Structure formats: C-alpha cells, structure tokens
Amino acid sequence: MGPQAPEAALSATDILLTDGVILLGAAVFFVILFRRFGLGAVLGYLIAGALVGPQGLGWVGGAESKLAIAEIGIVLLLFLVGLELHPARLWRLKRDIFALGLAQVVLCGVALTGLIFYSTGFSWGAAIALGLPLALSSTAQVLPGLKNSGRINSPFGEKVFSILLFQDLSIVPLITIIAALSRNPADAAGPPGWLLTVYTLAAITGLVLAGRFLLRPLLQLVGRLGERELFVAVGLFTVLAAASLMHALHLSTALGAFVAGVMLADSPYRHEIEADVEPFRSILLGLFFLAVGMVLDLRTVAAFPLFVIGMAAALVVTKTILIAGLARLFGMDWRQALGAGLLLSQGGEFGFVLFAQAQNAHLIAPQAASLFSAIVTLSMATTPFLMLFASRFEFARPKVNASLRDPDQAPRGTAIVVGYGRFGQTVAQMLAGHGFGVVLIDRKPAQIELSSRFDVEVFYGDGTRIDLLRRAGADEARLIAFCIDDPSLDSRVLEPIAETFPQAAILARAFDRRQLLELQDMDLAGVIREVFESAICMGIQAMETLGVPQAEIDEVVEQYRENDQQRLAVQREHGDLSVAKELIYRPGKRMNLASRGEGEEVA
Secondary structure, three states: OOOHHHHHHHHHHHHHHHHHHHHHHHHHHHHHHHHHOOOOHHHHHHHHHHHHOOOOOOOOOOHHHHHHHHOHHHHHHHHHHHHOOOHHHHHHOHHHHHHHHHHHHHHHHHHHHHHHHHHHOOOHHHHHHHHHHHOOOOHHHHHHHHHHOOOOOOHHHHHHHHHHHHHHHOHHHHHHHHHHHOOOHHHHHOOOHHHHHHHHHHHHHHHHHHHHHHHHHHHHHHHHHOOHHHHHHHHHHHHHHHHHHHHHOOOOHHHHHHHHHHHOOOOOOHHHHHHHHHHHHHHHHHHHHHHHHHHOOHHHHHHOHHHHHHHHHHHHHHHHHHHHHHHHHOOOOHHHHHHHHHHOOOOOOHHHHHHHHHHHOOOOOHHHHHHHHHHHHHHHHHHHHHHHHHHHOOOOOOOOOHHHHOHHHOOOOOEEEEOOOHHHHHHHHHHHHOOOOEEEEEOOHHHHHHHHOOOOOOEEOOOOOHHHHHHOOOOOOOEEEEOOOOOOOOHHHHHHHHHHOOOOEEEEEEOOHHHHHHOOOOOOOEEEEOOHHHHHHHHHHHHHHOOOOHHHHHHHHHHHHHHHHHHHHHHHHHOOOOOOHHHOOOHHHOOOOOOOOHHHOOO
16 A cells, blocks of 8 residues: 555646646647637637547546636636725615616526427426526626726626626525425435525625724734735635635635625725736636536537537527616617627526536436536637627727726826825825826835825835736826835836836836936936925025025026036936036036035935
8 A cells, every 4th residue: 555655646746737738738829829819718718628628639637626626716706806896886886786687687597497498398497497597697708808908997897797796696596496496305404595695694794894803904914024925825815715604605605705805895905915816816717717618518519519509599699688688778878788788698607506506406417417518618609709799899888988088087097106105195196186096006004004094095015016007007007106215116127017008108206316327228207306306495495595686596596407417418328427527516616516525416
C-alpha cells in the first residue's frame, strides 16, 4: 500500500497538469479565434470544451467535477455585481426587480411549460420541471457583456440587471416547486418550502450584520497594514463564506455572494477588493463555460438533432418576444426592449442545476435532462450572434444619447483624482464645483476615514495600479489627476497608464524639479510642482509687506517665471540640475542668490 500512494499522487498531478494544459490551450486558441470574428469569448469556451471533452475528442474527462468547481465563477460574478449596487440604488430598482422580474419569470415559465407539454407529450410535472428553469437566462453571459460595454449603470442595463437579479432570487421557489412535485420519497428529508424562505431571510440578515460589525472593521485593519495579499484573502473569504452559508441552507450560493457584495458596495475599500477578485472571476467563469461545453451530450444531440435545434430556436424566439413585450410595457423604447429580449433570450446556467434536481425527483428521465441541457447550451451559443445582431441594428442603444457627449453632463468617471490629501482635495473640489463627476482614490485609511466624516466618499487602493483604475472607471474617464505625495512617481509608472487609457488626459503632481525632469519625456497634460505657485504667492505678499509698488511686483513675478522656464528647458535638455546657474534670477544684482547652494534649490 505504501509504495502505491506516491504513484497515485503523481498520477493525479499528471492528470491535473495535462487537463490544465489541454483546456487552457484549447480555450486560448478558440477564444482568440472567436474574438477575432467579433463573436465573443463565451462561444469560444463552449466550442473548446465540447471539442476536447468526453463527448468530443475525449482528451479531458471529469466534466461534472470541473463544472462544480467552476460554478464558483458565477458566485464571484454576482459578488462583483453586488459591489456595484448601493442598497439605496437597489431600493430605487425595486419596481423593476419585483414587478418586471417577476412578470418575466412567470410569463416565460408558463409559456415554455405549455410549449413543452403540447409539443413533447411529457406529463405536466415533467413539463413544469423543464419549462420553469428555461425561463432563467445566463447571468454569466449577460452581465460581463453589460459591464465590459459600460452599460451596467445605464437605464437599459439596470432593467436587464433587475430581471437577472430576480431570476437568481427565484431559484429558491423553483427548487421548492420541483421538491413539491417530487416522486422520490428520499426528497421528503429536505426542508419544506416555507422553511427555505425563513432560511433565506435569516441568512440575508446575518450576512448584513456580519458585514457591518465584523467585515468592515477587518477591512480597516487590513487597510492600515497595507498588505495587498490580505485584501485578496479577505475578498475571497467573504465570497466563499457567504456562498457556503447559503449552500448549507440549501439556498442559492450566487444569492449569498450578491448580498456580500451589496454589503461592501458603499465601502471605501470596494475598488481594491473588486480589482483583486476580478482575475479569479475571469478564470473561473472561463472554466465554467469550458465545463458546460464538456458536459454537452453530443450523442444525444446527434440522436435527436431536429428536436434539439427546433426547441432551442423556439426557446430563443419565445423569450425574445415575451421579454421585449414586457420591457415595452415597462417604459422602454422599442429598440431597447428588443435589445433586452435578444440579450436575455438564452437558457441559463442554473438550468443545469434545476434539471439535475428534477431528475433526482424522478420527474424527468436522464435522457430528457441531457436533451434539455443540450438545448440550453445551444441557446447560450446563439447569444454572441444575437448580441452582434442587436448592436448592428442599434436595438440596445438609448433613443437619445446626446447628453452623454456633453462634457458638463458626462456620467461618473469624468475625472479620477488619485490622492485626496491637502493637494488632491483642492483639485477634486474645484472639479466637483463645476459639476464634473469625480472618483476619489487614496491609499491612506486614516485619510479615507477622515473624509467620510465630511460625507466625502474616497475609495481605498493604489491608484497607480492599472487594474484598480479600470475598476474605478478609467476606461471612461477624460482626466486622471495624480495628486499623491510620491517622489517616485515617474515615467515608468505613468507610461503604462497613459497607454492603457489613451482617451484620458493625465496630470501629475511633482515634488520638485528633480521629479519634473523624470517626467520630461512623457506627453502629459501637465505637471505641477506642489509648492511652486504657493511660494510665488508668498513672495508677492513679502514684497507687498515691504512696500514694493504693484507694477514692480508684477515685473519681478513675470521675469522670475520666464527665468524659471528657461532654466527648466536647459536642465531638461542636459538632464542635470547643476546647469544654467547663470539663469538664476538676479535682476540688477540686487538678489545675490549665488551664495546659496544650487543643489538646495530644487523647488
């Protein structure tokens, strides 16, 4: 037994490495290929999974276990969505969530149940167990598209999100319905529906209290320590703990993660957590779609190709028509309504979970579960094409978009101010006073806590990190102002940021002439020496105090500025502060500055 253990461990390692190489290699190839043709990454993942999976070339096995692990990607996605939503904003969306969302799930569920019952000859129990899950759409497909296009916060995006959120909330009652219809005596051991509702309310209340009294103090402590790895650990712990609690109570893990995100939506540490968790979400969500492609039963599809294709087409058409009609009734322009219908027309990833529940409840046969899983997968494969179709005909664009082009009325992200100390406060308040939307970032927890006392929201994080700037809206920003007191801020830090966000003008605060020279080769909108103007102001007051006439004061200031610019030009050319000593301002040799050490004059 002893000698075999290392061999088993080595074999498991070999399998893990081999599967990882094959899956990632196929994913990279197909995602690049489909991205190249504008079809999106999801379809590339699905095709890659189907090709290398057990039903394809058979290079990779264990699809079900990989799918179970990859579902954490959906959990992380809902957590990140929750971070975007303040509780006040959720309350504002209550009509769309509980009216439009409820109407969509009920109407589409009833219509698809009837379609299955009358077209297949299944029993009513089987039709309900299959039709209701088909009313759900793919959160994992739709939300990343909305976030990447910047439309998650638009009126169109909020309505689509409201529908998706209610769909996630409806998982609990759908599980209850399937349990009530169950023909499996073993299911009687599960909790009844009313108890699941109590569990849901209690779990949400517990998560909110834990967030306020445990998580926020913990984040403040981590912020003071300044360890980025701890933020990653705390972020992942928060998501997994909330999901584990919901899973233990037989509830939606995604719902738990969403509540955890909402708890932190108004936290100053939101952008830092978002930037740290995002890479895990991207990787696991990609693995999820790979696993969905792997579990696709191609033999069943090959045995009933017309049924699978026809039912997938009927699913897409039915949901598009019904959702577009409902969206129109709720005040959306017909183009936006049709865009919403196309965007939500596919089956969702939770369909796989509910089909498995229905199979365990003896409501449907394994073959039916495989067939309808294939139908959901095929409908998900149509989404990139439908999104492309919708964007080409501008179905998803607002009817009036002129205000978004007006700089004075631009949405959030007009400007990002990095560093909210004594320097950044002036810059940010002047921008805000003119009506620009300003996102504030600082890496000093004490400054953030102090600002919160004045009802100023400052987000925690290192504003020189590209991933964090992207989470703060830098892709949409017209200006990024670096107001941090950091002499090490140089071209090596700012050049990657300028290349990543070319639409944003960049301003930088320089500590002295040395730092100014460090930034000389960059095409920045401006570099401001932090004490230069204030020193000139004091010089003016000093001369006024000594009785110098105003005309002479103006002449001195003008000549000083001219000399300073000439010196800077020479020093930039030579890259040396010690040159151009003769340009030190000495009008009429009344100001003998030569006795000062030139090395000290670096302001």
